[in-house]
Amino acid sequence: MSFQVMMEQLAGGLMKSISIFLLTLLFSLPLGLLVSFGRMSKNRIIRSVVWVFISILRGTPLMLQLLAVYFGPYYLFNLKIGSTWRFTAIIIAFSVNYSAYFAEIYRSGIESMPPGQYEAAKLLGYSRSSTFMRIIFPQVVKRILPSVTNEVITLVKDTSLAFSLAYAEMFTIAKQIAAKETSFMPFIAAAIFYYVFNAVVAFLMERIEKALNYYT
Amino acid sequence: MALLEMNHISKSFSDLEVIKDISLKVDEGEVLSIIGPSGSGKSTMLRCATMLETIDKGEIRYLGERVAWVEENGTKVYPKGAQLRKVCSYFGLVFQNFNLFPHYSVLKNIMDPMVHNQKRDRKESEKEARALLDRMGLADKADAYPCQLSGGQSQRVAIARALALNPKILFFDEPTSALDPELTGEVLKVIRSLADLHIAMVIVTHEMNFARGISDHVIFMDKGIVEVEGTPDEVFEAEHVRMQAFLGKLEH
Numbered sequence A: 001m002s003f004q005v006m007m008e009q010l011a012g013g014l015m016k017s018i019s020i021f022l023l024t025l026l027f028s029l030p031l032g033l034l035v036s037f038g039r040m041s042k043n044r045i046i047r048s049v050v051w052v053f054i055s056i057l058r059g060t061p062l063m064l065q066l067l068a069v070y071f072g073p074y075y076l077f078n079l080k081i082g083s084t085w086r087f088t089a090i091i092i093a094f095s096v097n098y099s100a101y102f103a104e105i106y107r108s109g110i111e112s113m114p115p116g117q118y119e120a121a122k123l124l125g126y127s128r129s130s131t132f133m134r135i136i137f138p139q140v141v142k143r144i145l146p147s148v149t150n151e152v153i154t155l156v157k158d159t160s161l162a163f164s165l166a167y168a169e170m171f172t173i174a175k176q177i178a179a180k181e182t183s184f185m186p187f188i189a190a191a192i193f194y195y196v197f198n199a200v201v202a203f204l205m206e207r208i209e210k211a212l213n214y215y216t
Numbered sequence B: 001m002a003l004l005e006m007n008h009i010s011k012s013f014s015d016l017e018v019i020k021d022i023s024l025k026v027d028e029g030e031v032l033s034i035i036g037p038s039g040s041g042k043s044t045m046l047r048c049a050t051m052l053e054t055i056d057k058g059e060i061r062y063l064g065e066r067v068a069w070v071e072e073n074g075t076k077v078y079p080k081g082a083q084l085r086k087v088c089s090y091f092g093l094v095f096q097n098f099n100l101f102p103h104y105s106v107l108k109n110i111m112d113p114m115v116h117n118q119k120r121d122r123k124e125s126e127k128e129a130r131a132l133l134d135r136m137g138l139a140d141k142a143d144a145y146p147c148q149l150s151g152g153q154s155q156r157v158a159i160a161r162a163l164a165l166n167p168k169i170l171f172f173d174e175p176t177s178a179l180d181p182e183l184t185g186e187v188l189k190v191i192r193s194l195a196d197l198h199i200a201m202v203i204v205t206h207e208m209n210f211a212r213g214i215s216d217h218v219i220f221m222d223k224g225i226v227e228v229e230g231t232p233d234e235v236f237e238a239e240h241v242r243m244q245a246f247l248g249k250l251e252h
């Protein structure tokens, strides 16, 4: 196999890794906020259920969760596993798993807000939802950005776990080529791709952090 | 008709009774000062008046209308949602530590509630907000962020933000006690100028000369009870042992 073909195949894999990455963020960031509301709910039952949900997701390997989501419909309901299900299952497992991590980050950010901000907003006539959307949440975003960056960078590397479902993202491809060509090269190339991917993500996150530096 | 009436208010935090059957009244254009030692319940009284705490007994009336009260059987009746927002539009509160919104510029801190909550025209609001800043001596700070302001400037922005919503009555909870001594003057001057405009105010303060000069009415509170009340002269001259001890302590 020529170097160029190998690179083309790896690049194809990279695109799939990137789509796992982007879709996971797209779903897990809002879902995490919802989960954090459940975690802080005044209702004790909701709070406990969500706590259990979060601790299971954070306390078991993501790879196991991937397998569970993928094979779950077959073992539980005897449903046939279709070909499109693989990708869907990956996105569901990743999004739900990351929502648990993001939920705890949101919660710590929201709970760190001084009560005076809520009180001032209330007296200035903000409704409860405007208080959250206009006053609290923007400040929370700034506070939690460093922790979110950590998770996002972990996610870049975690996308390789999709290989456990034999999904053709970059790591799976690298392994296949390496086995076929008995060469270590594909792994080195994949490592460089991951590294660059991560560097770009880190750079973007830093830009966002800088953009929010206009106040303290 | 009184602007604000608080009748037979009691308030406890778990076992601690902080307000014990206090009544007070504020008329249009009247300035009421509340003085008293630390822990006597002054802030709690303001927080009850502004719906930040719920009362355990009594009733609160604005413009004669009963807005919050406790039934005979102990049920607390409090406004919610739009009704709460209407009640909150009667008053403004200036906090000891300002509570400006750090992610908004000075101008937006003042304008955002006008435009977003009171649905006023953006251009008009901006004009009014800038005029208010001008009156506070902060015309050049419109685009600054709260973190770039001194304590005295922050407090004046907080006052402008409260005034912009045209409250009928303004509450101040120790507006100068978080400030360096050299910055209290500028804030007190602004508050005095509001008194000249006949805006009703309730001021909790440890600045006795200021309270004496500005008030129509003074209340001395101790341990959740109104011990002395009356005109500034009546109160400050009163031969009340604990109050004279309190005033004496402040002088040293």
Ligand SMILES: Nc1ncnc2c1ncn2[C@@H]1O[C@H](COP(=O)(O)OP(=O)(O)OP(=O)(O)O)[C@@H](O)[C@H]1O
Residues within 6 Å of the ligand: B013, B018, B036, B037, B038, B039, B040, B041, B042, B043, B044, B045
């Ligand atoms: N949220 C709360 N929970 C429990 N106790 C409280 C709470 N808020 C106030 N207290 C207690 O109520 C009492 C009165 O407090 P308050 O803040 O009203 O006093 P203050 O007169 O404003 O004092 P200062 O001059 O120090 O501001 C104090 O003993 C205080 O510890």
Ligand SMILES: [Mg+2]
Residues within 6 Å of the ligand: B042, B043, B044, B173, B174
């Ligand atoms: Mg106080």
